[in-house]
Amino acid sequence: MVLLNEEQIKRAINLLIKNDVIILPTDTIYGLSARAITDNQNKINNMKKSELNKPLIILVANVEQAKRFIDLTKEANDLLNSKEPTTVISKLKDSQTTYAIRLVKxxxxxxxxxxxxxxxxxxxxxSDEPHLKNKKDLEEFIDMDHCFFTENLENSPSNIVDLILNKKKR
Structure with a gap:
């Protein structure tokens, strides 16, 4: 796995702080990414030609960040920390809002x-088209300076486990 260098990391941080949408490599495939706020959800969904309020996966760096969105039960913790990249769908107690959370590796x-x-x-x-994998296609999707390509990622998207319905979705 080829990681972003320090200069790329700093540039990505600066763009995200400005609430720009960027393309980042993830543990699985390339992702359209932005800070997790409603305006950015709408921007991303608009770029994908999706419904503006379509829920998106939220990536977190640690379980403390995950606790802001979901109850961290033993099952949720085990799934988030599993070897395979796994997205957990759950919610906080007394909340009707569900979130899809993945702990980044x-x-x-x-x-x-x-x-x-x-x-x-x-x-x-x-939406409903295959995800992009190669540098040329990714850079055509977004401004080149917002694309952080490291290598072709030929992985499948993450597993998705819905803890509310108790079933694996993918």
Whole structure:
């Protein structure tokens, strides 16, 4: 796995702080990413030609960040810390809002999230089309200076486990 260098990490942090949408490598595939605030969710969904309020996966750097969104039960903790990248769908007690949370494994992306806070991440593609993998396609999707390509990522998207419905979705 090729990690982002310190200059790329600093540039990504600066763009995210400005609430820009960028493309980052994740543990699985490239993701359209921005700080986890509603305006950025709308920006990303607009880029993907999705419903503006479509929920997005939130990447966190540690379980303390995950606790802001979901109850960290033993099962949720075990899934987040599993070897395979796993997204957990759950919610806080007394809340109707559900979140899809994934604990990042990559040290470079953890460093970014530690500085800017949790970020949205969703596959780079137009909704219902295959996700983009190569540098040329990724750079055509977004400005080149907002694309942090490291290598072709040929992985599948993360596992998704819905703890509310008690079932694996992917």
């Amino acid at each position: 990559r040290d470079d992306i953890k460093e970014i999230i530690t500085k800017v806070g949790p970020i949205y991440s969703t596959s780079v593609n137009i």
